[in-house]
Amino acid sequence: MSSRARRGGLSPARRLIIILASAAATLAAAVVLFLVWAVWSYQGPGPAAKSGEVTVVMLRKGAGVSEIAATLKRAGVVRSDAIFAAAAQITGAARSLKAGEYEFRTRASMASVLDDIRDGRIVVHQITVPEGMTSEAVVEALAAKSELTGVAPAPPEGSILPETYQFERGEDRAAVLKRMMDAREELLGLLWSKRQPGLPIATPDEAVTLASIVEKETGVASERPRVAAVFVNRLRAGMRLESDPTIIYGLTGGKPLGRGLRASELAQPNPYNTYQIDGLPPTPIANPGRAALAAVLDPPKSDALFFVADGTGGHVFAATYDEHLKNVDRWRAIERQREVEALKDRAQALKER
Numbered sequence: 373m374s375s376r377a378r379r380g381g382l383s384p385a386r387r388l389i390i391i392l393a394s395a396a397a398t399l400a401a402a403v404v405l406f407l408v409w410a411v412w413s414y415q416g417p418g419p420a421a422k423s424g425e426v427t428v429v430m431l432r433k434g435a436g437v438s439e440i441a442a443t444l445k446r447a448g449v450v451r452s453d454a455i456f457a458a459a460a461q462i463t464g465a466a467r468s469l470k471a472g473e474y475e476f477r478t479r480a481s482m483a484s485v486l487d488d489i490r491d492g493r494i495v496v497h498q499i500t501v502p503e504g505m506t507s508e509a510v511v512e513a514l515a516a517k518s519e520l521t522g523v524a525p526a527p528p529e530g531s532i533l534p535e536t537y538q539f540e541r542g543e544d545r546a547a548v549l550k551r552m553m554d555a556r557e558e559l560l561g562l563l564w565s566k567r568q569p570g571l572p573i574a575t576p577d578e579a580v581t582l583a584s585i586v587e588k589e590t591g592v593a594s595e596r597p598r599v600a601a602v603f604v605n606r607l608r609a610g611m612r613l614e615s616d617p618t619i620i621y622g623l624t625g626g627k628p629l630g631r632g633l634r635a636s637e638l639a640q641p642n643p644y645n646t647y648q649i650d651g652l653p654p655t656p657i658a659n660p661g662r663a664a665l666a667a668v669l670d671p672p673k674s675d676a677l678f679f680v681a682d683g684t685g686g687h688v689f690a691a692t693y694d695e696h697l698k699n700v701d702r703w704r705a706i707e708r709q710r711e712v713e714a715l716k717d718r719a720q721a722l723k724e725r
Contacts, residue, residue, distance in 0.1 A: 414459050414482045419448050421478035430541065431489065433471040437461065440469055440489065449476050449485055456482055465490040473541040494540060501534040501552065503661030504587040506626035510552070510659065514545045524549040529626075530580040530656025532556055559662060567669040572607040581652045582607075582668045583660035588617035592686045593663060600667035601674035602689065611677065613646040621657035 382390075421427045429447045431440055437460050441453035450456045460466040465486055472494030476485055497519050501510055511526045517539075524545035532549075533556035539548050564576045573579050586600045603613055619637060620629050622644030638645070644653040676689040678696035683706040690696040 414455060416481060417479040418476075418481055418485065419451055419479065421476075422448050425478050426475045427478070428495070429474050429476065431469075431471045431474065435469075435471060437466045437469065444485065449480070450482050456486065459483075459486060470494070496538045497541065498536050498538045499548070500536045501532060501659065503534045503664065504584075504658045505532075505534060506658050507532060508625065511545075511549070514548060517545075519543075520545045520548065522546055527553060528655070530577075530584050530659055532659040533559055534659055534661040556659075560665065563665055563669045568671065571669070571671075572604060573668065578652055579665065579668055580660060581656045583664040584656035584658045585613065585615050585618060585646075585653075586667060587660040587664040588621075588658055589615060590687060595686055596663050596667040597672050598674065598676065598689060599679065599687070600664070601671040602676050602679055604668065604671045605674065605677050607651065609677065610650075612648075612650060613652070615646045618644045618646045618653050618657055621653075626658060 427447055427449050429443060429449060431443060435443070437457050438453075441450070441456040441460070444450045444456060445453035457466075459482065460469065463486070469489050470492035472492065474488060474493070475495050476488070497517070499513060499517060501513070505513075507529050508526045510532055511524055514520060514524055519541040520539065520543055522544040527549065532552040535552070535555060537548060537551060560576050560580065564579065567573075567579075573582060582600070582603055585603065586596055590596060590599050603615075606613055616633055619633060619642065620626075622642040623629065623637065638647050641648055643649065644657065646653060674689075675691040678690045678693065678699075679687040680690075680696065680699050680703050682688040682699075683703065688699045688702075690699055
């Protein structure tokens with residue numbers, strides 16, 4: 373029997389093979405565990421939002437994959453910035469990650485986070501400009517949007533198209549305002565090219581001015597064409613427009629007067645007093661919407677020359693002055709009845725105190 377066998381030991385070479393095999397098995401197991409963890413980290417639920425149901429993250433323009441991954445890790449959106457960066461490279465998304473403001477739902481998977489950034493599913497904010505808003509009020513509304521930057525001066529009255537506009541966080545206010553103005557230019561150009569022949573309106577600017585008056589005269593959308601027809605008829609007949617909103621604009625710049633017009637204000641000389649001047653005022657009195665612009669450039673056939681409130685929020689129209697006076701009397705009777713009812717309500721309220 374050999375001395376090696378008697379000792380029952382293994383040769384050094386065999387021991388080395390066993391050690392290497394054991395190390396390889398351990399390494400393989402570690403690699404498998406790491407891959408399982410990486411796949412779970414990528415496809416499984418992500419971290420819970422630190423507060424609420426979403427996490428807002430701002431990714432700056434020019435940021436590379438490493439910076440984006442680190443930003444997401446700091447915000448608590450992903451568990452591992454290294455795995456995110458590796459996944460972006462492996463999937464090819466690294467070449468098309470987009471900057472902007474993102475909202476990630478709580479426990480969103482890393483895969484969905486990467487998809488959102490690759491597809492540019494950024495948060496889109498919006499601002500709505502109502503029909504009849506003045507340019508100064510629009511600029512004030514833009515200034516109130518904290519997501520915007522920069523300063524936008526008030527543009528000429530009537531140069532904005534009332535609509536809902538979308539914007540991104542950090543966008544310049546002047547850029548958003550320019551989109552509003554460009555939209556009006558595009559629409560006005562289209563409507564002007566298709567205008568009804570023979571209108572007493574010489575230029576697109578005059579159309580905007582008349583549309584702004586129509587916009588301020590009625591809050592009932594279905595009435596805009598009829599109101600536009602009245603003013604077109606009056607211009608054709610050489611009659612003054614006699615529109616209260618134009619006087620108010622001359623007095624307040626478009627802000628609510630808070631009361632009825634006084635007789636002295638109706639008689640007061642004012643470039644916007646259409647009871648005193650012929651034709652249109654010098655500028656629009658607000659920013660008219662699509663419907664008002666379309667109405668003045670393609671008004672319906674009508675013989676109406678007058679209109680007055682009917683007590684329901686709308687107006688009643690008349691072709692003759694005598695008919696109009698009767699409508700005015702009915703409106704004044706409604707006003708008197710409302711005043712009586714208001715007095716009764718106040719008296720009842722005082723009794724119940």
